Each structure stands twice: as structure tokens, then as C-alpha cells.
Amino acid sequence: MERVNTFANIPILVVDSTPVDNLVLAKTLLNEIHNMLSNLLDTGETGVLDLRALPSLGEEGYQFLKNQLGTGEVSARIQSFGHSEIQETAFSGIWWVSHFNQDDDIYTEQIEISFFPEILKSHKDDVVLSRSTLGNLLKTLAEQ
Template sequence: MTMLEQHSPVATENARPVSPFDDPECGYLQMPRGMQTFSMPITGGIPASRAGIAVLRQLAECLTAELNGIDSDRIDLDSYDEETGRFLDQVLGDGEVSALVDIPDVRWAIRESVFIGVWRLREFRPGEPARDYLEVGSVPAVLRQAGRYTSGVERPQSFPEGLMNAPSLLVEVFAKSAAFEEGQSEVINLSLLPMTENDLAYLVDVLGLAGVSILSKGYGDCRIRLTGLPNVWWVQYFNASDQMILNTLEITPIPQAAQATREDLEDSLQRIRELLALLKAS
């Protein structure tokens, strides 16, 4: 259901420049490739159940509510029969964004559907059956609140020798996290700073991780990890060769790269309406 089965490590090594064959002295970073595009789900192999079509209508209503500034309810999938489940699996498909949230006593596996802004979540709690439901919005509620999670990291009182800019950067990041106010958003582009691999490794070690991972597969991969500080995220972009080409720290409740836009929601509403019309005609 989700591309993320476990949390991936935070990268500390930048991509090596490549040179075009006609100018060996001109080095550049290889850019991501392989953008996915939407294709209407194929529904011919599995019969459409009335319950499945009702879920699609609910999704259209939820998207309309979200676009009008009204919070929509989630759609519980646990009560549907196996045939409806197969139909919804085929229709919703797998989108470009997946996430994994591990906090004490609960784990969420999250996957965006092919309809951007329509999210499928599976919730796991010890001793309880897994829960399966849909949410509509820029991000699911559990991710919208994720920036508040923390693993309780402490600001170092001294630093090892051999570091360049990590000490001053850590002072800045700890201060910005402590002073964070709702609505703020700031990006620290580590790729533009003179940082050694030792600096980056030390930042990863000190900031720690808080059990939230997001993977967005657009042009290449964007891997997002919540640090142990509230509202401080690693956001790293990788090319087709899995080499890091952009490394940032974002101080924000949830990075923009993980969110669906209003235009995405409008497009998904239109496509669901088209799918409902197609099912009605078939």
C-alpha cells in the first residue's frame, strides 16, 4: 500500500557533477527524470459495486467541501465487503506521495491515490485491528500535525574539532525551532553553504529523527524527514541515479513538497466526476 515500509536514512553525500561529452570541463548535476502523469483508472476488470460508487460520490462531496473551506469527514473503509475493497483498490491506485508515521503506541502507513489530495491511511495500534480509511485535503490530519512531534533532542554544549559551519548552523536551527510561530516557513539551503560531509553527518546525529518520513516521487525523489526538533524537517531531492542534488532544512509545520495544492484538488474533483459519469454509462 505504501512505498515506505521503513524509514530511510538521511543522506549526507552530495551528487558528483557529471560532464557533457562535448565539454569535459563543464560540470553540472544530473537532474531528476521520470515524471509520472495521470491516467484514468481502468475499471473493466472488476465489477463496480454500488458501495464503491457511493464512496466515489462521497469523495467528490469531500473535495467540494475542502475547496469551499469546510473540513470534510474521513471515509471509513473497514465495513465494506471484499468485492468493494478490490474495486476501490483498482480505482484509487497509487499516487506519487507516501508517508510513514511512527510515534509511541501508533503507526500510520499513508499513500496518496492517483487522485491528488485523496489519501488512504492505515492505522495500527497494539492489540487493535488495523483501521483503513480515506481523507481528502492538502495533507492528512496526522501529517498536518506532525511538525509538533519531537524526540526531545538537546542543544549541544560543546562541539568536536574539525567542523566548519555545523556549530553556528545548529545554534540558528535550535533558536528558530524554539521561536517558531504558526504560519512561518523558512528554508535553509545546505547545498549553497560550505558544508563538509563531517558537518552534515554531525547535523544528522545531533538533530535526530522523530519517526515521520514522506516520499514524493515527481521528477526524481523528494525525501522528507522530521528531525527531533519541532517543525524542523530534512527535505532532500535526488536524481534518477539516487544521488542527492538538493539538501535543505525547512522550518515549517509541513513542507510544501508534501502538500496537494488547490489546483490539484480541483483537478481531482473533475476527474472523479468524469469517472462517475463513465461508470454510469458503462
């Protein structure tokens, strides 16, 4: 005799689908940042959290995260096709990086865990060009 499964006796768990508390999500992100900072120290591996790609923190969670990380001593601004702002947090190795479009709207916001923000590193091709340009300047100055 063939057995027919009617699913009548299978228990069903109803999960509350209310949104995650914004502060719980922000605290979870702080734990992840701590783990990434430990990984940076242990292995040298950098990491990035893209805040725009994560579930919405909401304004409350965003401000909580921003306040907990605080502001450090180092900041930089890059002007290129819009601009980017890089701000060290109160914790060395944790950087708040914001990229803006030409209309000054934020289009990417990241927390970067690294010894030095990747966006601030000079590209090798640029350094090669700088060496050549400076060499030419030195030749010109020597001829004067």
C-alpha cells in the same frame, strides 16, 4: 602645505584564514534552526536552510548535524524527475528534505522549518483536477 598619507603607521591585523571547525559551523546551524523554529511559532513564517549553499560542513559536521536532529516519525518519498525524500527530524517542525536527480545523486539538501513541508502540499490546480476526475468517476459508478 598638503599632507600626504603614506599609510606607514596604520596597524594591520592579520586574520588566521584556517577553515572554520566543522562542528562549530554545525552548532551554529543548530542555533539558527532554533531561532527559525521560534520564528515559526511566533509569526507562522517558515524557513529553509539550503545545506548545499552553505560553507562546507565537511563529513564530520554534516553527520553531527544529522545525528543531533535525529529521525522523527514521519517520512515521505516523491517520485518525479528523480525523487525527493522528506524526513521529519526528532524535533517537530524541522524537516530534512533531500532531492535526487535521475542518477540518484543528491542535488539539493535542505532543512525546512515548517508545520508541514511545502513540497507535500497539494497544488490548487491539482486539487481542482482531482475534484473533476472524482466527479466523473462518481457519475460513471452511478450509471452502473
